[in-house]
Amino acid sequence: MSQTYNSRQLFSLGAVIALTPILRLYPSQSAALVGRAGWLTPLAALPLGVAWAWGMTRFLQRLKPGEHFPDLILRLGGKPALSLFTGWTFLYAAFVLRSGADRLVGTVYPGASPALFSQLMGLIALLAALSTPRTLARIGRMLLPILYGVLALLLFFAFTSVDLGNLLPVGVSDVWLVLKATPMPLDILAGTGTALCFLAGGVKDEGLRFSRFSVWAAGLCVLTSLLCAAVTGAFGAPLTAQLARPFFVLVRTLSFFRTVERVEALVVMLWIFPDFLITALFLWAGQYSLRLLCGFHPDDQPRARLDFSEGRVLTWAFGAAATVLALFLAREPASLERWSTVYIPAANFTFVLVFLPLLYIIGTWKK
Numbered sequence: 001m002s003q004t005y006n007s008r009q010l011f012s013l014g015a016v017i018a019l020t021p022i023l024r025l026y027p028s029q030s031a032a033l034v035g036r037a038g039w040l041t042p043l044a045a046l047p048l049g050v051a052w053a054w055g056m057t058r059f060l061q062r063l064k065p066g067e068h069f070p071d072l073i074l075r076l077g078g079k080p081a082l083s084l085f086t087g088w089t090f091l092y093a094a095f096v097l098r099s100g101a102d103r104l105v106g107t108v109y110p111g112a113s114p115a116l117f118s119q120l121m122g123l124i125a126l127l128a129a130l131s132t133p134r135t136l137a138r139i140g141r142m143l144l145p146i147l148y149g150v151l152a153l154l155l156f157f158a159f160t161s162v163d164l165g166n167l168l169p170v171g172v173s174d175v176w177l178v179l180k181a182t183p184m185p186l187d188i189l190a191g192t193g194t195a196l197c198f199l200a201g202g203v204k205d206e207g208l209r210f211s212r213f214s215v216w217a218a219g220l221c222v223l224t225s226l227l228c229a230a231v232t233g234a235f236g237a238p239l240t241a242q243l244a245r246p247f248f249v250l251v252r253t254l255s256f257f258r259t260v261e262r263v264e265a266l267v268v269m270l271w272i273f274p275d276f277l278i279t280a281l282f283l284w285a286g287q288y289s290l291r292l293l294c295g296f297h298p299d300d301q302p303r304a305r306l307d308f309s310e311g312r313v314l315t316w317a318f319g320a321a322a323t324v325l326a327l328f329l330a331r332e333p334a335s336l337e338r339w340s341t342v343y344i345p346a347a348n349f350t351f352v353l354v355f356l357p358l359l360y361i362i363g364t365w366k367k
Helices: 007-017 019-044 046-060 069-107 114-129 133-159 173-180 183-197 210-235 237-242 246-253 264-270 272-293 312-328 333-366
Strands: none
Touching: 007 019, 007 133, 007 183, 007 210, 007 272, 019 046, 019 069, 019 173, 019 183, 019 210, 019 237, 019 246, 019 272, 019 333, 046 183, 046 210, 046 333, 069 114, 069 272, 069 312, 069 333, 114 133, 114 272, 114 312, 133 210, 133 246, 133 264, 133 272, 183 210, 183 272, 183 333, 210 237, 210 246, 272 312
């Protein structure tokens, strides 16, 4: 592998891209399904997350030297399986472009058109996808301390105003609700973790071991629980369930030392980076898979951005098509809400927790 990176860089990238679904989806959904006990659901889902990490590490052991995730899918399931994978990356990339643009319009630029932001983000993400996987891994490593430092600061000030009556007491009657809702944080964890595995073939050290994967999964579960507790504790479960962007509403209400207020624009701008990275990651995996399907074997050698030789035109076509789809995807707020809470989570759950295990079983059976 000509362009490699270590597992720490890759796990850092995974921690950054996980912020996109955690901040956008979880607090309001957990409040709607579980009520004030929703902050316990990520902790209850941790054993399932560890089991998923074990299964994914077993799946990645099938990688051969020089292979990436799409190569493994092609070898185990053939072109039909790789076509499904390509379609999933295409749809998810378009959805993140659409939802990221909607968040910018709703929080920083009210009244603006989401189409402009979708196009700009799509172009920047495509340029990143044209680079090597090492670039994405290194960007994730550099952004991790900044984003998590800001998040830690925000959570610190948020917990100073939390009403424990909005979180406790939790009774026996809440246990079933907590357990019933565990697929939701598991879907977020497994979806972002699988996206992280797109680049597993370029890890130069011992690889994505089960122990490190488990620690990574546990950290995300704890972070999700703290975030949900901060939001629900501040607003209460009924109000949190009605908010479209509860985390950013929380940021808007915070006061820092009673002097610095209204920092939500800065926070939203910082949270563009996870959207950008996850879009670039899915565009990279999608164009890589498309080139494999069309008979071109992708490599990781850096080249000119406008090079259309050796199937590179497929990269531009894939990115342009995803950007165009984002312009027509879920144009109404109610439609975008359905995509965010129903269609995309269902597609992720099916692909990650049904399709990949079946593919592994079939590959093992065929040796």
